[in-house]
Amino acid sequence: MDFDICIVGSGAGASPIAYRLSQAGAKVVVLEKGPWLTEKEFFKDEQTISLHDAYNPSLTDEQHVIEEEYLDDNNESYWQGESTSESGWSWWNGTVVGGSSNFMSGYFHRLKPIDFRLKSEFGDIKGANVADWPISYDELEPFYAMVEKEVGVSGKAVKHPHQEPRSTDFPYPPVAELPVASWIDQTASEIGFHAIPVPRAILSQPDKGRRSCEYSGYCSSYGCSSGAKGSGRAALLNQAVASGNCTIKPNSKVYNIATNKAGEITAVQFYDAVGKRQQIRAKIYVVACQAVETSRLLLASKGEKFPYGLANNNQQVGKNLLFSGGGTGQGDFLYNELSDEKVAQLKQVGPFINRALQDWYQINDKQFAKANEGISPTGQAKGGTIDFLFHQNPIARAQGSQWQEDDNGVESLVWGEQLKQALKQEFTTYKTLRFEVFNDWLPTNDCFVSLDEDVTDKWGDPVAKVRIGFHNHDLEVGAFLAEKGEQLLTAMGAKNVSSSVSGYPSSNLMAGGCRFGNDPKTSVLNKNCQAHEVENLYVTDGSFMPTGGSVPYTFTIYANSFRVAEKITEHWQVLSQQS
Template sequence: MTYDICVVGSGAGASPIAYILAKAGAKVVVLEKGPWLTEDDFYKDELAANIRDSYNPKLSDEQHVIEEGHVEDDGQTHWHKEATSESDWSFWNGNVVGGSSNFMSGYFHRLKPVDFKLKSTFGDIEGANIVDWPISYDELEPFYAQVDKQVGVSGKVVEHPYQEPRSADFPYPPLIDHPVAQWIDTAAEKLGFHSIPVPRAILSRPDMGRQSCEYSGYCSRYGCSSGAKGSGRAALLNHAVATGNLTIIPNAKVFHLASDDSGAVTAAHYYDQAGRKQLVNARTFVVACQAVETSRLLLQSKSKFFPNGLANNNGQVGKNLVFSGGGTGRGDFIFSDLTPEQQQALKSDGPFLNRALQDWYQIDDKTFNGANKAGKAKGGTIDFLFFRNPISRASGSQYDEDGALVWGEALKKNLFEEFTSYKTLRFEVFNDWLPTDDCFVELDDEVTDKWGDPVAKIRIGAHEQDVLVGEYLAEKGAQLLEKMGAKNISTSVSQYPPTNLMAGGCRFGNDPKTSVLNKYCRAHESNNLYVTDGSFMPTGGSVPHTYTIYANAFRVAEHIKQKWQGD
């Protein structure tokens, strides 16, 4: 059978394509490397989700090679590589039907209009490959609104200095707030900051065949057993399968996209669960494997027409990979310093904090080292959260102050104090990871996966501006914690990437010489190949990427649908 559309991957960048085209009547097939799990398969099991990494491949079977730069005695940066099977540093984010959207926290901040025109707003930054997007915020806004309705986003729009234009409020009311959210609001008001509720891709009331949030407190890195979280599987693929037009093939590892002498893709070759080679034919192909693996697949798909990899005759595939800049901060609230009522509020479990600051989404401060000549720079977002992970919290209690191992009564005493004497409030900083020549994906020439195919080698050089902005924002977050009365306040900003927030590698643009995709995310060099995960993003913005990936995939899906209906 020849399908109308073949989609490689099944997450936030893939599921809108399958949903829109299947609903329109096209015959669609989705090839997903992982298993097809449902709500019945997800448990609040910290060992499975956080310690054993049960929803991702074993690094002994499938890994990456990470290349880091070190300045050595000669003053030059030298790049050293290490396989993740040796470092245990995983760059996988959820290899199941629905992809990593099953395990996201669902912080759904939109990009701002300024994110689409960084170069024209702030100018060039030496060493950074900053470009304006080929589309505007206004072009993407209707599709953000479509995500709100069809994926299900709960929240409330409030005015603040950098509130983006919107066509409507959120279709679902905000989730229940944790009592400490009011502490954040009060402290922010005293400081002249604007505390804003965080929209979440989690249903606050049952709808679309899904239950509402059950407030277990276990969300980030956990699959949702109620279906409230807006994963691509729960929100879109389930409905697309119900049309009878979508076929999902799980445990299908695509290793090659064949193309003809014109550059058109003709077949997707994959290994099935038994390791046998299979193929699928289709008229249009959509790749959405998450940024690193999408670049790897295209680079691996060589042919006579594409000797350096599919859609890579201009040498741009894998270039300008971005993650998310920023870092974290924390402060402790000591129970003995609080009233009984405050203690009770702090001990409340389940509801989300759902509070953020975006007062410095654009920094206007001439004292900031990273500002341009006008004293301005792109800033970012600060999100507050409680981290629900008792095993990780307990780690360290097995040692005394001198680092000696303890057990028995001493261990029990340490654990008791850890869980009953204080609670830690954390924040995460999100700012741009600027694209550079030292952050990219290529095929490794030595390490292979369990099928014998070359793995992706990821160079993770970061721009110094990312750290400057992250530290500026972290200082603001720490200032708020101090106003709230927290103790032991600390922050951490580094040039290491958060591996769950990746984009770029196949940036879209109007110039075929400097971009892989056109404005509709179709490859410049192949007229039936699209890329719809975060790979298309030329810059990452200062918020988590998933909301924008969903919105763009809906936008591209409408374009593909119109072309399919016109054929």
């Protein structure tokens, strides 16, 4: 099976490559480990999503090993791994055609110019491997605009202190919003904050053969049954296949990228749906199977020229893995303290809140300096984003009601009448407004991917071992932002306001592991996401990012993939002329 372009993975990093190269006339094949599901399979079954993790592999078949840091009896730290089949901690994010982009919330904030030059702006941070990007915001900006049009982003550009430069407004008007959004706007204005509308990768009106949002209220973690959500499958792969130049092979688990003595890729090897070994040859190979699995595949693909794994002679593959720093917060609005009109507004289900704060995307604050003398004595630091949301769905809302805390703070399960009363209180007496904080997860030497020597998947291949060390700076910035979120909720009249930040990673927000840069000794890829050591290998998922910024990654992954698609098209055209 010979093709021009072979792509491993099918999500946000892969789908723009398949879309643009098939448009250009290249014969493209996409290898996806999971099944090919469509809108018909994305029904709104809460048990399927909330309790059964239905769109991901069973952990008894496919797992990871997660290494965490512990302290021994002498207060000295050590690292210990545990397989996810034992912990139950799934690190899969959507093993289907279109990948995790099928299940995202679609918060599509752009990075800002400062995100591309953290080291230049803030200098070295002890214990962190901060690096500037080899490209600028201006180089990526046209491709952000391209994503907004091609994938479908609904929103409205407004001026605020940290608004990034834009060449155009959004191509689709904002999706419908809950009245609570206006509460946030009003209170933010009163206390000197700047609430901004959140752009969403969700169509507010029908286009491109896709229906618009139907406001079921089942969005985050759910597949979209209308096709409105801008998944790689709905927005790009369907059109790539329609071109006649793109072949998608679902249920195809790639286990090796083979090379010859010269270090040239000769084939991609995979197991098909019945476990039979197959292989595909191509002119150009693209790996985009999400950060952890991309590093795992390259590390596992050893050859005579690459004894440490493909494109890994400088042993940079898997290093500088990124997640998202931050945390969460919440406040309760008690119905008995509100007017009937406001209670009715709180009870609405379906539309979105779509409000965020970015006033502290760059922190310059004396209080921050006082609290963090060892980290930021000047009070200047890279900050982040605060997004507001409801847990609309009943099971998500009910989670936690089964626990009751006694006077000593000890939690225990409740049953019967106690549980019924707890559920009644949850659904009839108040509504909880929540926020999520996104700030940089600094790259360190204690956050990386390697191969586990003992644990294998159902095919007998070594699984990825992920060390999840974090930098304390992430917690300090997250706590500063969370306090601002609490401040807004309190000013709105919320009760029981609280927040928390954590060094535990959110596994649906992952990047790094194959960072791009100009120096092969400290990076895996060049500025065009082409491997320094392998001319016809590109990596186009979030693995390329040297730093993650302070917003969810999917938008930037899409934009960079569209950018790299132009470079791959030029490369393919040269190869085609030569042959």
